[in-house]
Structure formats: structure tokens, C-alpha cells
Amino acid sequence: MSNAEGEGCPRSRKPDNAPPQRMKDPANPSAVLSAFKTFQLELDTKHDKYERLVKLSRDITIESKRTIFLLHRVTSVPNVEEVLAEADAKLDGVRVKIGQIAAELRGEDLFQFHRAFTAGLQEYVEAVSFLHFIRHRSLISLEELNSRLLFLNDSDAKQGASEALAFQVTPTDYLLGVADLTGELMRMCITSVGNGDIETPFQLGHFLRQIHDGFAYIGNTGPYEVSKKLHTLKQSLAKVEDACYALRVRGSEIPTHMLAHVFSSRAAQIDADDRVS
Template identity: 45%
Template sequence: MAGDEKTKRGDYGAVKRSKKGGYGSTKQRKEGREHADMNSPVMQAFSIYQKELDSKHDKYERIVKLSRDITIESKRIIFLLHRITGDSNKSEVILEASDKLVNIQVNLLSRIAEELVSEDICCYRNAFTAGLQEYVEAVAFFVYMQRGELVTKQELMKEFMKLRKLKDKNLPGEDKTVPLPKEVKSSENLEGSSSTQETAVIDVSEETKEEESSLALDVPPTEFILGLADFTGELMRLCVNSIGNGDFELPFEVVDFLRQIFDGFQLIGNQSGRELNRKVRVLRQSLRKVENVCYTLQVRGSEIPQHMLLDMIRSTQREGEEGIVNTE
């Protein structure tokens, strides 16, 4: 055959790769598929594999879309919480943020939990890790603004364990009949076969409801820790914004809280992973910025008029950020 020929066929019609590379034209590959026996065991097996892979890919894409929606809604909650300027509007904003968090649980997180039923969560972890971290950040900021405390993983898991229960309460048109007590069902079983059949139907429906009510979404420890690391950035913004609102006591409360979180992160000995190391470094920078704010308020607060404090602090932060970039 000619030396410049790109492809040649073997005894079984398979396209062989030439020395120049490539597997023939699209037309040749299509002809090879047309000559294949689709009823052979090998082709049938690969047809099943194709359907399974397509199903997993479609599910992965659906989870990615839900994760994006969670990220968007969580950011909106964080922006909403930054609108708190004091006790005057705190209760109103907290109530609105609480409703938005419940909306995320009912309409987004519960749908991810449904997609992951009987699935290996590790196969889909990258699909929703960004949204889950953003949600943890929003919940942590919400808890801090509400009670001034750090949210725990156990507290967060309590909300995740009742995802389907919350969703059932908000779905219209669903049967919300109260299950019959066990004593009533046992007395009905003594009356005859017809009542026994009815009781069997009730038992199946109750088992189904129990399975639905137990639907949950696990929060991996890594996602929880990364979400808390992002939460510290919101504390830094809260510290700066409080000065603009005339609150000069909150920055000192925030810096003490940030130091405790930073000390807690230092206890994590195995900080493997580039993402965790990067976020811990950002946490250190946020703590440094808040400490500089407190230093300015404590040392130079009496020298500078209050209406100029915020501008001076922001200019100092910009100079510090430029110094950090130059050193890195």
C-alpha cells in the first residue's frame, strides 16, 4: 500500500492506526460501527455501560446546577446579614435570613439528598462541594450574628437530618394523614381478611414515609472546615463595616473570636490539601487586618476624627495587601 496512506483495515474490518497517527476519518469510523453486530454480547454489555455512564453524568450535572443555586442563595443571605446595623433592624434581618435558609434546605439541599439516595457520595462530592461550603459559611455567619457563637457540626447535621421532613411540610397536595397507632392496627387485624389487607397497605405507606423522613445529606468534615475558614472573611468585613456604623466595640469582640478560630485551626495537624492551606493563609491575613483595625482604634482613635477613621483603616489595609502581594 502507499506509504502516505493514513489508515488501513485488518481482517476483521477494524481501523488500524497508521504510522502518521490518527484512526481514519469520521466516515471510516462510522462505517466500522455500522458493520458491528449490535446483538453480540459484547455490544450489549457496552450498551448497558453507556446507559449507566450517561445516567451518572446527567445526575452529576443536575447536582452541579443545584450546587450553583445554593452558592447564589447563600451569598444573598450573607449580603443580607451584613445589612444589620444594630438592634434596630437585627430581628427583622435575622428572621428574613432564617426563612431563606429554610428555603435552601427545602428546595435545594433536599433535592441533592434525593439524587444521592443509594449512591456513593464520593463519586459526586466535587459536584456540590462548592455549594456546601458556601452554605456552611452562610449558616456560620447567621449563627454568629444571632447569638455570637460558632456553629457546630452537630448543630448543622440536625438540620440536614430533617431535610425531607421540611420538604414534605411545604409540598402542596401531599397526603399528610396522621399514621394510625399500633393498638388500632392490631385490633383491626382481628376482624377479618379485608381489614388485614387494608392494614397491610397502611403498613407499606408508613414504611415509605419513614424512609422519606429519614432522608439526609451528610456534611463531610473537610467541607465543614473549609466553610468555617471562608466564614472568617465575613467577620473581617463585619469588623470594618461596624466602624462605618459607629460601633467601635464590635471590632474588639470580633478579633477575640477570630483568634480563637485561628488557634483552633492550628490544632489541625494534618492540613493536607492545597485548598485548606490556602484558606488558612487567608484566615491569617484576615486576622492581621482585624488586629490592625483594633490597633488603630485603640492607639490613634482619639487623635483621628471618627468620620475619618474608616478611610484611614481602608487605606492602611490596601497598603498591607500590597505588601503581602510583594512578599509573596
């Protein structure tokens, strides 16, 4: 037996006349590569839209907070209507931003991008409901809130179209905004007492109890984020009720200029007790 036969079958050799292998033309990608390029384009488009919505939400949050800070001045200025008119103008600017969100979401699934702008919507709900309470001493409804969020697209307006963009605040965003409102009402209560206003704290206490009863009715059956804010709501209610109790029992004993300091100290004590418990 020869060495070649002992080493096994010889390796197969390419025939001399076999055509050379051709390199794949990068100008003609395969179907898989083409599909992935399509996916990349879709994801980049979605990411860019998401970032634009985040920026709009940040602008809405900032302007809504400024409106809330402005509204706290109603307890110390002689012309309340002037402050409310300025707050209306600021909220009109906020609604322009919400209209831009509505334009971005045209033809899209709202809940795919909801996380990008939910913080701004909650702050807007808080500002609008705070203004509504100052004017009417009641809670604005979700239906009334959404009725103000109808926008005419610029391109439609130029073409004379009557169809408007409608943006709807979700029930969860509405509830979260109302829960945050209770903290502003608690601050308004302390400020009112410091300015010698004895009636407002009792109005706020009654209103906060109604809101608390409503949230208690929802209980743990509502969204998780809502149940998380129930503790903060209870804290705000406890502080206002404590202030009302002190006004009713010891109001005549405490000098007017000392009331705000006394109630702020008692509110801080309530916070400390909650942390201990």
C-alpha cells in the same frame, strides 16, 4: 516442470457447494456489544445526575451569597431581628435545595458526586455560621449544622412513612466554609467601625484568633484545600487586629466618620505588603 508447478501451490478455492457466509443480525448483538451498551446507559445516567447536582449547587451558592449580603446589613439597620428573620427564611429555601441533593444521592456513594456540589455546601456553611455568630457570638458546630439537614421525602410523606433523608456536611466542607467566614467577619469589622461601633471589632478579633488557633492546630495534617485557605484566614485576622490596634491607640485622634476610610486604607496596605512578600 509446468508453470503452475513452478509458481508454487495453487490458491485454495472455496468449494462450489459451500454455504454463503451470513451477515450478523443487528437485532441480536454480541455479548460484548450488549455489555458496552449497558456501560453507556450507566455513564449517561451518572452524567445526567452529576449535571443536576451541579445546577443545585449553583442555586445554593447564589442564595447563600444573597443571605450573606443581607446579613451585612445588621450593622446599619435599627431592627436587627427583622434582618435575621429574613435570613432564616432564605436559608430555609437553601435547605430545600440540599434536600433535593439528598434525594439524588439516595442509594449512591456521596463521594462519587461530591465535587459537583461541594462549592454550594461551603457557601451554605459560611452563611449559616455567619448568622449563628451574629446571634450567639460563637461558632456553630458541625453536629448542629447537620442536625438541620433532615428531610422527609415527598413519596414517603404521602405513604405515611416516618423515615427521613439525612444529609451530612463533610468535615472538609465545614472547615472550608468556616475559613471563608473569616473574610465576612473582617468586612463586618470595617463596617462596624464606620458606623461608630467600637466594641464589635474587639469581639471579632478575639473570635478570629480562636479560629486561627484551631486551624493552626490542624496544620498540614488536614486536607490540602484547608491548608490553602490558611493564608486568607491570616490576612483577615491581621486586618482586624490592625483595626483593633488603631482603635486602642489612635481611636480618640481619628474622627468617627473617618474611621472606616482609615481602616480600609490600612487593609489595602496589608494586601499590598503580602503581595510583595
